[in-house]
Amino acid sequence: MKTNNNDSVHSKPPMTEPLESQSDSKSRITRRAVLGVGLATATGAGATGYAATRYLRAESAPESQEHPESTDGDPDQQYHLTATIGELDVAPGETIETWLYNDQYPGPELRVEEGERVQITVENDLPEETSVHWHGMALKDANEMDGVPGVTQPPIEPSDEFVYEFDVAPTGTHWYHSHVGLQLDRGLLGPLIVEEADPHVEYDREHTIVLDEYLASEPEVTSEGMGMMGGFPGAPPYDGTLVNGKLPSEPDTLTVMEGERVRLRFLNAGSATTYRVAIAGHPMEITHADGPGVEPVEVDGFDIGMGERFDAIITANEPGTWEIQVHPLGEEAPAGRATLQYEETDDEEPRDELSGSQLLDYSDLRAVDSLDQYDGSPDYTIDLDLSSGGMMGGGDEDEWTINGQAYPDADPLRIEEGEHVQVQVTNHSPMRHPMHLHGHHFEVDGALQDTVTVPGHMGQRTLNFVADNPGDWFFHCHNLYHMETGMVRVFEYD
Known part of the structure; x- marks a missing residue:
């Protein structure tokens, strides 16, 4: 029996880089x-x-903001998201003004079941236009719901709203975020979970873990990679790493009970950072990649790029309090962390020793379907x-x-x-x-x-x-x- 429990790192030398897999396919090409x-x-x-200027110049830009009529009856689930300016508490005494969905960060978790149709009204209380993309959704026969201004819809103007409606597929861990300019790096993002009717793995509880950068200033395009190769357009220097909206000085705590199998839904919602993730004292079984199921593969850590999702199951057989370690790769940004805490434990200081050094490679993944x-x-x-x-x-x-x-x-x-x-x-x-x-x-x-x-x-x-x-x-x-x-x-x- 699975239950939905969404209770929603110190810097250490990261594990060795994994081998980069490459396809050697030499298939005959007909065209x-x-x-x-x-x-x-x-x-x-x-x-x-910048992006709004670019995208709205696309020749295929829609000319009106008419909401498509539902063709499949009433939706099974309805949600309302308001994009607004608000405050985010990232640590004791550290609050920043940023942009949020429903005054929270990450935005509210939208949870629907396999086969359902969802309707989401997005209201824009920002001083500029916005839109929402449903990252991972197939949007079968619903391209107009994809949320890319200038390509699939006009932007949502300030004080206006747009109604998104679509059938949810595939199942798994997905997310939603603004697709205008650099608004994603202001905090306009949240998880979108599509529950399987019949999961291919068993688990007792689950947690969603959102990884992101902490930027105390406004986002802007800067130059990175200075040196012999010159500079490249890139992100500004980040001030930290957030795990479920918390800096490591006061990390988010995920509770488990001894003997449980726990599904951890990892989502990299960062704008410019690849993370290396490991859980002290606990090997992981990777069971899903970007939503769809994969044959379970045991690893001690994995790298997760921007926009990627990996679901992992751990067996809670090491009572105590343990670090979930999140290290930016190739970046100078500080590491992040959360804590995995067993119920009724007396351990207050999390342990940080890793269980091994086996890293996930794409070639390890084998689809269930x-x-x-x-x-x-x-x-x-x-x-x-x-x-x-x-x-x-x-x-x-x-x-x-x-x-x-x-x-x-x-x-x-x-x-x-x-x-x-x-x-x-x-x-x-x-x-x-x-x-x-x-x-x-x-x-x-x-x-x-x-x-x-x-x-x-x-x-x-x-x-x-x-x-x-x-x-x-x-x-x-x-x-x-x-x-x-x-x-x-x-x-x-x-």
């Missing part, structure tokens, strides 16, 4: 496209309005090169590009309904790029995900998906500052 390098011209780099639809030769293969504008010669130095083009001055990726599409991504930059596809999950190394990190220094990933959900779908880096400065393409098909 192949290598998109050319084009000249991109970016305009504007304001801290709050059949992947037969991704077998065989793809109908269409697209080669995409990720780079900064200056490195590839196809854009400006203050841009991030895909095949030398920076969005919105970038060609759409035209595909056909029903095609098996293969995307071969090569990263020409030294930075990690977590690439996210809206409206679809793709097969990568034997599992289904909607976000996958492409390692730097010529790292590669091969993604396969079936074009079974017509519409205009964003494909972009989920480093907010890379997306903001152009690392975006749009898959289009009718």
